[in-house]
Amino acid sequence: MPKSSNLPPEPEINDEAKDEAEAEIREKQKIVDYNTNEYPVEVLVQKYREGLEEDINELYVPDYQREMAWDDVRQSKFIESILLGLPIPYIFVADLRPEEDDLGRLEIVDGTQRIRTLDRFLNNELTLRGLKKLEKLNNFKYSDLPLARQRRFNRSSLRMIVLTEKADEETRRDMFERINTGSVELNEMEKRRGISPGPFVDLLEELAKEPKFDELCPLSDALKRRREAEEFVLRFFAYLNNYENFGKHVNVFLNAYLEEHNNAKSDNFDEMRREFHRMLDFVERYFPNGFTKAKGHVKTPRIRFEAISVGVALALRENSELEPSSMKWLDSKEFKEYTTSDASNSRPKVIRRIEYVRDQLLGKS
Numbered sequence: 001m002p003k004s005s006n007l008p009p010e011p012e013i014n015d016e017a018k019d020e021a022e023a024e025i026r027e028k029q030k031i032v033d034y035n036t037n038e039y040p041v042e043v044l045v046q047k048y049r050e051g052l053e054e055d056i057n058e059l060y061v062p063d064y065q066r067e068m069a070w071d072d073v074r075q076s077k078f079i080e081s082i083l084l085g086l087p088i089p090y091i092f093v094a095d096l097r098p099e100e101d102d103l104g105r106l107e108i109v110d111g112t113q114r115i116r117t118l119d120r121f122l123n124n125e126l127t128l129r130g131l132k133k134l135e136k137l138n139n140f141k142y143s144d145l146p147l148a149r150q151r152r153f154n155r156s157s158l159r160m161i162v163l164t165e166k167a168d169e170e171t172r173r174d175m176f177e178r179i180n181t182g183s184v185e186l187n188e189m190e191k192r193r194g195i196s197p198g199p200f201v202d203l204l205e206e207l208a209k210e211p212k213f214d215e216l217c218p219l220s221d222a223l224k225r226r227r228e229a230e231e232f233v234l235r236f237f238a239y240l241n242n243y244e245n246f247g248k249h250v251n252v253f254l255n256a257y258l259e260e261h262n263n264a265k266s267d268n269f270d271e272m273r274r275e276f277h278r279m280l281d282f283v284e285r286y287f288p289n290g291f292t293k294a295k296g297h298v299k300t301p302r303i304r305f306e307a308i309s310v311g312v313a314l315a316l317r318e319n320s321e322l323e324p325s326s327m328k329w330l331d332s333k334e335f336k337e338y339t340t341s342d343a344s345n346s347r348p349k350v351i352r353r354i355e356y357v358r359d360q361l362l363g364k365s
Contacts, residue, residue, distance in 0.1 A: 034161050034162060034163050034164060035161075035162045035164065036159065036160070036161055036162070037159075037160045037162055038157045038158065038159050038160065039157060039158060039160060040154060040155050040156065040157050041082070041118055041122075041153060041154050041155070041156050041157070041158065042122070042154035042155075044059065044091075044115060044118060044158060045115075045118050045119050045122050047059035047106070048060070048115050048116075048118075048119055049119055049123075053337070053340075054337075055336070055340040056103055056105075057105070058103075058104065058105055058106055059093065059105075059106050059108060059115065060105055060106070060107060060108065061108055061112050061115075061116075062107045062108065062109075062299075068113070068116055069113060070113045070117060072126060072127065072129055072130075073129055073130035075113075075117040075120065075121070075126055076126070076128040076129050076130055076131055077130065077131070078113075078114060078117050079117065079118075079121050079126070079128060080128070080131050080133060080134050080137070082153065082156050083134060083137075083149075083153065084133060084134070085156075088114070088158055088159070089111075090110075090111075090159050090160065090161050091108070091110065091111030091114060091115070091158060091159070091160045091161070092108075092109040092110040092111060092160075092161045092163070093106040093107060093108050093109060093111070093160060093161070093162050093163070094106065094107045094109050094162070094163040095162055095163065095164055106162065109163065111160075114158075121141075121142050122142055122154075123142075124141045124142050124143050126141070126142075127139060127140070127141055128140045128141070189226070189227035189228070189230050189231040189234070198262035198263065199262065199269065200258060200261040200262040200264075200269075201230075201258070201262060203269050203272065203273070204230040204233045204234055205230055207233045207273065207276050208229035208230045208232070208233050209229075210276075210277075210280070212277075212280045212281075212284060213229070213233075213280055214229075215290070216280060216283055216284060216287075216290035216291055217229075217232060217290060217291045217292075217300045217305060218290075218292065218297070218298050218299065218300055219232075219299070219300060220298070220299065231302075232300075232302070232305055233276070234254055234257070234258060235254065235302065235305070235306055236276065236279075236305075236306070236309045236310060236313075237257070237261075237272065237276075238253065238254050238257040238258075239306055239310045239350070239354060240275075240309075240310045240313050240314065241257075242257060243310065243350055243351060243354055244351060246347050246350045246351070247347065275313060275316075278313070278316055278320075279309055279312050279313045279316065282312050282316060282322070283308065283309070283312060286324060286327060287308065287327070287330070291304055291305045291308055291309065292304075301339065303339050303340070303353070304339040306350075306353070306354070307335075307338060307339050307353040307354055307356070307357050308357055310354045310357075310358075311353075311354050311355070311356070311357025311358040311360075311361065312357065312358075312361065314354070314355075314358040315357075315358045315361040315362050318358075318362060319362065322361060322362070324360075324361045324363070325363060329360045334356065335356065335357075335360075338352060338353035338356055339353060
């Protein structure tokens with residue numbers, strides 16, 4: 001005789017349940033309404049480039065997405081695919097709703113790496129390398145191509161799915177996660193946790209779970225699952241203790257710092273905990289929006305977090321009883337420029353934005 005199961009019986013799917021399920025599908029479909037367009041390469045780059053420095057460009061990278069992740073070889077292969085006329089996956093963007101933005105901007109949901117690669121290539125910042133099909137193009141820049149080939153490349157069109165303004169931020173983030181689930185390699189923090197376990201990684205995980213940090217530095221559940229909170233804490237300590245020695249590649253910089261402290265025999269983790277908590281207490285007291293741009297925001301830009309957290313900690317090292325006379329600089333043009341979502345990670349700019357916050361708090365400006 002078959003063994004009886006201890007599992008509860010499955011509920012019966014009646015007509016009422018079917019009607020409710022169908023109603024739910026129809027309701028959720030309303031917020032993923034979309035249009036399909038095609039744009040030439042040069043138009044896409046123009047939409048991304050114009051207004052980039054002022055953070056008003058029409059086609060822009062949202063804060064919840066990654067920094068530039070493709071290396072030059074992968075970027076070169078993407079350019080090679082366009083030159084060969086191979087099919088290119090759709091770029092997904094979202095038309096921001098009026099209450100979020102009145103500039104008619106398009107938020108890139110999926111396609112950041114492709115758009116940035118095109119921008120780098122057309123601005124002669126990318127030298128083609130590692131090409132297998134078009135080997136004779138290795139070491140070429142865009143300006144090295146014959147004029148006719150440049151024009152044909154610029155006319156190459158890419159298809160774009162445009163989510164209408166019905167799609168709110170939760171929908172856009174959910175779509176980004178779904179598009180990338182199963183098709184994206186582990187991010188750098190996930191790799192670090194798997195490759196370099198140790199006491200410092202344990203400390204990062206501990207501090208990332210602090211309720212006050214979670215409140216002041218909101219991140220989506222999707223980003224938390226991908227260890228973004230631990231990434232933020234690592235960036236805080238690495239920049240705080242070594243920002244003046246920051247090199248060209250942020251992941252090389254972070255990996256070296258993590259490895260050094262993960263293997264150190266006498267690291268003072270208790271003092272690191274205290275300094276992290278002092279910084280959070282100060283931000284809670286004097287920064288009305290925490291690390292976010294405005295009250296109620298549910299996302300935290302990496303660059304803004306780095307500038308505020310490290311700048312605060314450096315100021316407290318100079319004056320542990322610090323009481324800033326004014327916080328008006330948070331709304332200044334300079335601070336916005338230094339902490340835009342696409343601000344460069346060059347050494348001078350890293351130093352500038354961190355020391356700007358420190359000096360404003362200490363009244364040195």
